[in-house]
Amino acid sequence: MSIVFSSHSIGNVLIKNRFVHSATYEAMASPTGEVTEKLVKRYQRLAKNEVGLIIPGYMFVHPHGKAFPLQTGIHDDSMIPGLKKLVDAVHHEGGKIFFQIAHAGRQTVKALAGRQPMGPSDNGRDPLNFVKAKPMTEGEILEAIKIFGEAARRAVTAGVDGIQLHAAHGYLLNQFLSPFFNLRKDQWGGSDENRFRFLKEVILEVRKVMPEGMPLIIKLNTNDHTPKKGITPEIAANYAKWLYEAGIHGIEVSAGSAIYSFLNMCRGEVPVNELVSGLPWWKKPLGRMMMNSLKGKFDLKEGYNLEAAKLVKQVIDGVPLITVGGFRRLAHMQQVVDNGFTDFVSMSRPFIREPKLVVNFKEGKKDVVACESCNRCLAAVTLNMPVRCYTHGLRSRDETDD
């Protein structure tokens, strides 16, 4: 049997194969953050179809850190029964589930966060929402660390198998790690060591509520692709070494930021019409021009985070490495796991298109994913439409039904 169908552990959790469902915002929670039936069904189906490890879309740890209107919440104890239903449904199908917990920091808008979005520094208005962040006070930083701990406690109470901290794609943990977003000169910025401090303190806080051996993993940006220098693969490798020394159980490597470089996060086509349709009328002409200028510059490269993953792999001595981004052919996935470049292959868009992908690979029914990386699903969730394949979803029910 191919290595991608062999089991491998993350912390004390045995994952039945090397396929990970990378966190994917579903736009399926209630407006107040509760898990819905639709959301439970999505992950039950993926578990039933043998995805080894399921990481649902990012969950906001506090309303001030909410990134999208229909995001799942883990900010209040009243969320626990719904979260437990989600965990139980995955377990019922023999799957494993980690929650990705996140704070948006400056990467949100006042209407959602209920206040001026905050971040490590005020480094100007972003080019999409024109948000100017309120630099966090020492008290707000300490409070945010506690908030992550509280969210982790809820995840544990809900029965989750592990937790992933979202330190990628431009959200708060990424902002502290990044020399682009973090211009502080106090103990939380000014050097890589200081920029790492917030994540380190969050890890210590979250650990307090996690049972011994329960996996705590990080989704780490290996390249921010910001207009000025942010995290580079070399800085990321340094952080990975410190994460290893901090006893982390796994690292998933990614890149890009939702506002400054979403096409490095999700390489592929630019769905210009869909993205522009979500802009207010006065932003549409400029938005269309900008989107058109991006066309053809971010074509999908197979396994596009693998080069950075190799740097990370060198410094984490056997700690499981999960790589996401552009895995599309089974033979390639087998090759990269076989060669020891990564321990797990993680995918998002291919599972939106084909929930039965792993089973179909295993049964030899296919060897290439059907997803065309057109990014229409990504545009859809930003418009609060539930995640599904918007290119083929209506035509190919055989591939989307279980």
Ligand SMILES: Cc1cc2nc3c(=O)[nH]c(=O)nc-3n(C[C@H](O)[C@H](O)[C@H](O)COP(=O)(O)O)c2cc1C
């Ligand atoms: C609709 C959509 C929603 C996403 N939501 C999240 C998320 O909640 N958390 C996260 O870390 N990444 C998120 N991502 C990024 C994916 O996890 C993944 O890193 C990226 O799509 C590249 O992998 P792929 O080529 O297999 O799609 C999202 C991607 C898509 C398309």
Ligand code: SF4
């Ligand atoms: S809309 Fe469908 S084909 Fe396009 S990227 Fe999403 S899953 Fe893939």
